[in-house]
Amino acid sequence: MFDFSVITSWIHSLLTSVMPEGVAVFIECVVIGVCIVLMYALLAIALIYMERKVCGFFQCRLGPNRVGKWGTVQVFCDVLKMLTKEIFRPKDADRFLYALAPFMVLLASFLTFACLPINKGMEVLDFNVGVFFLLAASSIGVVGILLAGWSSDNKFSLIGAMRSGAQIISYELSAGLSILTMVVLMGTMQFSSIVEGQADGWFIFKGHIPAIIAFIVYLIAANAECNRGPFDLPEAESELTAGYHTEYSGMGFGFFYLAEYLNLFIVSAVAATVFLGGWMPLHIPGLDGFNMVMDYIPGFIWFFVKAFFVVFLMMWMRWTFPRLRIDQILGLEWKYLVPISMANLVLMALVVAFGLHF
DSSP, rough: OOOTTTHHHHHHHHHHHHHHHHHHHHHEEEHHHHHHHHHHHHHHHHHHHHHHHHHHTTTTSSOOSSGGGTTHHHHHHHHHHHHHHHHHTTSSHHHHHHHHHHHHHHHHHHHHHTTTSSTTOOOSSSOTHHHHHHHHHHHHHHHHHHHHHHHOOOOHHHHHHHHHHHHHHHHHHHHHHHHHHHHHHHHHOHHHHHHTTTTTOOOOHHHHHHHHHHHHHHHHHHHTTTTOTTTTGGGOOOHHGGGTTOOOOOHHHHHHHHHHHHHHHHHHHHHHHHHOOOTOOOOOOOOOOOHHHHTTTHHHHHHHHHHHHHHHHHHHHHHTTTOOOOHHHHHHHIIIIIIHHHHHOOOHHHHHTTTTOO
């Protein structure tokens, strides 16, 4: 498996040989930031197109097919239309908070996106409390959602924001407990170490029944965290128009729209990293020839294939189940998922203590 740290170390050495180290580090940070923004935009375009096609498939229709071959240019046209839309602000809205809210949501999305280990040596933020940092950074997004609902001076926006805040804060518990279950199995919070620990087998296979339970609970909780169906009550069109971003137009609405799809990719990528081996290839004990062929596939391809597989599972969930009521959403979390997650965490601790895992 190729280690990209060889390339990054060479670039750093080259820059420091011709300029002061502080300037070199600043240039590296700017380049990395630009790369993250570009990847962010490309992934959003791919996910929006994928969502429309998967939705069309489940509803027995074609999806976008007019603009470009198979409708591939449709998303770019939508982006251009959004960029030319007039940006307006409600008369009685709080100016500062109204403008700040979309950037708070984007900030949380960018910070969590930077934690993802795309390949060996391609981690932007990689330290020994990576899981803790990711859970903390992802919590910032709910602040932007609450600010958007409060500052818009619209009762529908406020109701949507309150629903979203209650839902996200609640489901963070079961999502966090599911990830901590796998941290107990590995014994570290560093994402690169978690991936390397799956070289001889992915955790969803090594962790027995507790790992499978944690994966299922995480999928449900992650779908709720992204405000996606059947947990899309904060944006219920039949009740709240568009929920907390009803009063946003142009790129203000675009930032919320962008963050929603990138959050979908982020939670899927975290599931791929923690449960499905991240950039580690599929190895089957005893099949040395098969394992050698799998090693030739670059790690970043493994990472994106696994992440988009989880994305498809979450889209499947969205377009299969009907929307839940708010009492059903919170009842599912507090009465079922949290107790199951806590019991599963104890079960995984027993599995690790008695060495029952592979």
